[in-house]
Amino acid sequence: MPRLSFTTLVAAPLTVAFDVARALRRPWPGPLEEVESVRPVRDVYAGPGHGRRRVTHTRRYTATRAGTLVEEEVAWVTAGPLGRLADAVLRRRLRREMAAHLDGYAAAAARRALDVVQVVGVALVDGDRVLVARRSGGPYDGRWEFPGGKVEPGETELAALVREIREELGVVVVPRGFVGEVVLDGVVAGGAAGESTLRVWWAEVDTTAAVTAHEHSELRWVAAGELDSLDWIPADRPLLPAVRALLADR
Numbered sequence: 069m070p071r072l073s074f075t076t077l078v079a080a081p082l083t084v085a086f087d088v089a090r091a092l093r094r095p096w097p098g099p100l101e102e103v104e105s106v107r108p109v110r111d112v113y114a115g116p117g118h119g120r121r122r123v124t125h126t127r128r129y130t131a132t133r134a135g136t137l138v139e140e141e142v143a144w145v146t147a148g149p150l151g152r153l154a155d156a157v158l159r160r161r162l163r164r165e166m167a168a169h170l171d172g173y174a175a176a177a178a179r180r181a182l183d184v185v186q187v188v189g190v191a192l193v194d195g196d197r198v199l200v201a202r203r204s205g206g207p208y209d210g211r212w213e214f215p216g217g218k219v220e221p222g223e224t225e226l227a228a229l230v231r232e233i234r235e236e237l238g239v240v241v242v243p244r245g246f247v248g249e250v251v252l253d254g255v256v257a258g259g260a261a262g263e264s265t266l267r268v269w270w271a272e273v274d275t276t277a278a279v280t281a282h283e284h285s286e287l288r289w290v291a292a293g294e295l296d297s298l299d300w301i302p303a304d305r306p307l308l309p310a311v312r313a314l315l316a317d318r
């Protein structure tokens with residue numbers, strides 16, 4: 069089966085990358101239908117494409133430190149005795165059309181990302197322990213989370229991270245690496261439910277200063293084995309394997 073692959077880095081969180089792709093649909097003259105949708109990590113469209121060949125178009129969305137990596141594959145069935153020749157022509161045409169579509173898609177997703185409030189969190193690491201914080205007040209009162217908060221308009225994610233931790237814990241941190249991204253089930257700052265994501269980085273305290281709870285009711289340094297037993301905000305749980313792996317490497 070002939071196939072083509074494309075890779076695009078979109079400056080948008082997972083949910084925005086997925087939702088904008090869905091709104092734009094797929095760029096084929098035939099009406100491809102969505103046959104599978106696992107928001108926000110994978111979707112598959114299929115249907116009659118160019119020359120009425122059946123086309124299957126699969127996209128995978130992966131969170132990276134620089135945004136959402138969109139990897140896709142277009143596969144089609146070769147038809148008729150002149151199939152190979154037709155495939156070569158089709159391949160060129162698909163490449164051209166996909167390039168134009170992906171440019172427009174990446175720009176539209178980056179624009180949309182500016183209107184969706186993002187949350188950034190920190191897995192603050194010291195040796196083989198990570199800092200967890202208990203929320204005080206609001207809908208998640210008493211639940212454990214990664215300290216952090218909303219990225220403000222015009223602010224970069226890492227600037228927001230450093231600002232939030234200074235406000236909440238009274239220390240300056242140095243971001244070291246990207247841990248992962250999860251969809252927030254709640255409503256963040258008046259947006260739609262499930263629209264915002266939490267992107268977590270791991271970081272270290274820049275000096276020997278001690279962390280202080282300015283906004284949380286409790287802070288705890290915990291080892292990998294203690295993470296599961298805490299009463300987390302439910303959306304955060306899928307991040308725990310990555311945090312455990314981070315601590316195991318140290």
Ligand SMILES: Nc1nc2c([nH]c(=O)n2[C@H]2C[C@H](O)[C@@H](COP(=O)(O)OP(=O)(O)OP(=O)(O)O)O2)c(=O)[nH]1
Nearest residue numbers: 187189213214215216217218252256266301303304
């Ligand atoms: N900081 C943080 N927020 C989380 C986590 N998990 C999760 O669902 N959230 C949600 C709760 C809130 O709806 C939103 C973050 O809001 P926040 O109240 O902490 O942010 P902020 O400091 O900017 O708040 P604000 O007082 O300025 O309104 O993300 C998490 O692990 N860390």
